[in-house]
Amino acid sequence: MSYQVLFSQKTNAKEAVEELKQQKQTNETALVLYFASPKHYELNSLASEMQSAFAPAIVIGSTSAGEILSGQMTHDSIVAMCFDKKQIGNVKVQLLENISKGGRIVKDAFKNFETHFNIKMREMSHEDYLGMLMIDGLSHKEEWLNDQIGNLTKVPFIGGSAADNGEFKETSLFYEGKVYKDTAILMIAKPEVSFKLLKSQGFNVTDKQLTPTKVDEETRRVIEFNNKPAKIAYAEALSISPEEVESAFSKYPLGLIFDEENPFVRSPRSLEGNDIVFFCQVKEGVPLQLLEAKCIVETTQKDLENVEKELGSISAIVNFNCILRAKQLEKENITDKYAELFKDTPTIGFNTYGESFIGHMNQTSTMLIMN
Incomplete structure (x- = not known):
């Protein structure tokens, strides 16, 4: 049995879920993963309808900024x-509530x-789990x-915000319906099948460096780069006017560089006065390089090949794709070309507010790819 992709654009939650249910072709489903726009749907109704339609399978999902x-x-x-069970195998889900308070919730999960799989988390192989x-x-x-996850296991977790x-x-x-x-x-x-976790991104690392010299780390707000107002310093690095700064964010993010081929991208989200608010945490005093985005379609095609x-x-494929990548695709009028990369493969995904794969990053696509 192939992986089943379900899709609805009906704006009523009950009608949309009924359409999804009619598309389902097997009774052996172990997991249903779904992503939904929050625009039209009453979310409590949507969650309840999805649970009723697809239980006893595990049913989990999130709201999105565009669906794939x-x-x-x-x-x-x-x-x-x-x-299906023959595809995803043994699966266990844990809900972590009140994450703003931190604590032991990851250790408890x-x-x-460990109880479910009868193996210590540190002993799990990344090739099997x-x-x-x-x-x-x-x-x-x-x-x-x-x-927290990285401190407790060698199993990489992939996903999105x-x-x-x-x-x-x-x-x-x-x-579970809520x-x-x-x-x-x-x-x-x-x-039960082989799989691969993929981080897809493409950037040229420029010689322009911006060091955060005044930061509100709690709100991910950079107040100063190189001891200048953040907006002004960013504009100077690109040789553009301050008025053009926000429109340059998706093409020219910043990166924490350990390996020039795989920078940890730190993407600006918005301007607030002269401050720049980021999607990711930015550390005061840690230098960042200005990046220039390559063609998303070309880099993704190469990675998939x-x-x-x-x-x-x-x-x-399950694709967690950064919202800024989606905006860049639209800006360059190549959204359809990106979508075509997945036309022959059962694929779902959504545009995220951040991507996870051995850490938190931006302007990246993290994918679960099943054989």
């Missing part, structure tokens, strides 16, 4: 993928994973969560 499915980049829709996470995209807790169509007002997760905020969902699976050579074939 095979051959399409859509808006104001619901996309879902059904995973991992104990439950995969981790997935979704998190409230306005929580500012992505770095903390990824750090829930979004709300670029409104930055309220992002939500769906779990809607949650200030929350993260962790999933571990031991698939490399994965296909490694796996032999690609049978399904």
Whole structure:
């Protein structure tokens, strides 16, 4: 049985879920993963309807800033993928509530994973087990969560931050028929098929350096770069006027450089006066390089071709794609070309407020790719 992609643009939650249910072709579903626009739907109704329609399968999801499915980049829709037991294998999900308070919630969740799989988290092989996470995209807790995970296991967790169509007002997760905020969902699976976790991005590292010299780390706000107002310093680095700064964000983010081929991207989100607010945490005194984005379509195509050579074939993709990549695709009028990369493969995904893969990053696509 191939992986099933479900899709609806009906604006009524009950009608949309009924359409998804009619598209489902198997009774062996173990996991339903879905991403939904928050624009039209009453979210409590949506979560309840999805649970009723697809239980006893595990049903989890998040709100989005644009949805992705095979051959399409859509808006104001619901996309879902059904995973059979023979594909996803043994799977366990944990809900982490009140993540703003921190504490032992990750350790407690991992104990439950260990009980379920009968193996210590540190002993799990990254070749046999995969981790997935979704998190409230306005929580500012992505770095903390990824750090906690990285300290406790070698299993890489891939995923994204829930979004709300670029409104930055309220992002939500769906779990067991209910809607949650200030929350993260962790999933571990031991698939019956081979898989690959992919981080896809493409940037040229410029020789322009911006060092955050005054930062409000709690709100991810940079007040000064190089001892100058952040907006002015960024404009000077690009040789543009301050009025052009915000329109340059998606093309010219910043990066924490350990490896020039794989910078940890720090993407500006918005201007507030002369301050620049970022999607990711920015540390005061840690130098950042100005980056220039390469063609997203070309870099993604190359990455997918490399994965296909490694796996032999690609049978399904879950794509956590940064909202800024989506904006750049629109700006360059190549959204359709990007979507075409996935037209022959069962694919779902969404545009996120941040991506996770061995850490929290931006302007990246992190993908779960199944053989």
